Amino acid sequence: MSILVTGGAGYIGSHTVVELLQVGRDVIIVDNFSNSKPKVLDAIRQITGKNFKFYEIDYLDTEKLDKVFKENDIDAVINFAGFKAVGESTKKPLDYYTNNVAGALSLLNVMNKNNVKTFVFSSTATVYGNSTEIPYTEDLKTGDTTNPYATTKYFIEEILKDVYKADNSWNIAILRYFNPIGAHESGLIGEEPQGIPNNLMPYVARVAKGILKELSVFGNDYNTPDGTGVRDYIHVVDLAIGHIKALEKLEKEKHGVFIYNLGTGKGYSVLDMVKTFEEVSGKKVPYKIEPRRPGDIDMFYSDPTKAKEELGWEATHDFKQMCKDSWNYIDKNY
Numbered sequence: 001m002s003i004l005v006t007g008g009a010g011y012i013g014s015h016t017v018v019e020l021l022q023v024g025r026d027v028i029i030v031d032n033f034s035n036s037k038p039k040v041l042d043a044i045r046q047i048t049g050k051n052f053k054f055y056e057i058d059y060l061d062t063e064k065l066d067k068v069f070k071e072n073d074i075d076a077v078i079n080f081a082g083f084k085a086v087g088e089s090t091k092k093p094l095d096y097y098t099n100n101v102a103g104a105l106s107l108l109n110v111m112n113k114n115n116v117k118t119f120v121f122s123s124t125a126t127v128y129g130n131s132t133e134i135p136y137t138e139d140l141k142t143g144d145t146t147n148p149y150a151t152t153k154y155f156i157e158e159i160l161k162d163v164y165k166a167d168n169s170w171n172i173a174i175l176r177y178f179n180p181i182g183a184h185e186s187g188l189i190g191e192e193p194q195g196i197p198n199n200l201m202p203y204v205a206r207v208a209k210g211i212l213k214e215l216s217v218f219g220n221d222y223n224t225p226d227g228t229g230v231r232d233y234i235h236v237v238d239l240a241i242g243h244i245k246a247l248e249k250l251e252k253e254k255h256g257v258f259i260y261n262l263g264t265g266k267g268y269s270v271l272d273m274v275k276t277f278e279e280v281s282g283k284k285v286p287y288k289i290e291p292r293r294p295g296d297i298d299m300f301y302s303d304p305t306k307a308k309e310e311l312g313w314e315a316t317h318d319f320k321q322m323c324k325d326s327w328n329y330i331d332k333n334y
Ligand code: UD1
Pocket: 086, 087, 124, 125, 126, 150, 178, 179, 180, 198, 199, 200, 201, 203, 215, 216, 217, 218, 219, 228, 229, 230, 231, 270, 293, 295, 296
């Protein structure tokens, strides 16, 4: 019995495949390398000493996907395939709705046809929109999203709830990630954004390495302790382990829709990150204060209690370790 991982060569996907292989699961990866590189597959083999099946397929290609299900004994799917750049999604909404929503539909249809109904879905804390109630709990209203990327995730969540309503034999976990950073301790896999990074950590890491000149801190007049934006950063390996725990929960429950925040419950500011990164890397991270970035909010972090109580999952890597592992990856590979 195998676990099919779509987008398994990507940042969070590759770290999850490592954890799956390490707990002895059989894995099949489907990826079209639209935002990842084939060398990641070798890195996964090197870290784990284990092998897996791989198909270079676009998950929108329903026919090819169906063949993967016919050729293998698949009992669950974890879906990481999808575009994730917020800014790009505002410029290319059709690409985002097609790849993320139509892609998920293609996958769900093939699963349904092959009677595979256990599904773990990568969602995001941005489905909470601009909620001002902090910390975010899973029962907060969702859907007041501010960009097409976030809306694709919200739509897919709603589709999954309807699918379960119509057919109670589905078994679905929706995982709402906070801000994933860090890398596997080996330094062999990590985050590889295309072009100049939009997210804070990959930017900070490149400034420390001397690839980028200086960080722009987007606003220092927010209602936060030091005025800069506060987020709940989570180590990508903790996030990966969250997927294993969610899968185990589904295997125990047999059917339902289960929604969990995956975060640490702690908030760190932009300047906290600069300071901690300088400390662990021994490098300077020059920065200048710039105006606020449109669409940003001052502060959010998770209430991770539900995942702790129901999955027995809790983040174990602290903020310093996250910065250390991000630095290790950049230092080794650039
Ligand atoms: C962003 C996305 C979110 C996505 C998440 C993935 C937006 C509006 N939201 O969240 O949908 O799920 O990434 O990790 O883009 N910052 C700087 N300088 C920089 C970059 C960021 O000061 O060069 C600040 C931001 O203003 C924010 C914090 O750093 O306060 C974190 O930003 P970022 O890493 O982009 O994540 P989010 O905006 O939280």
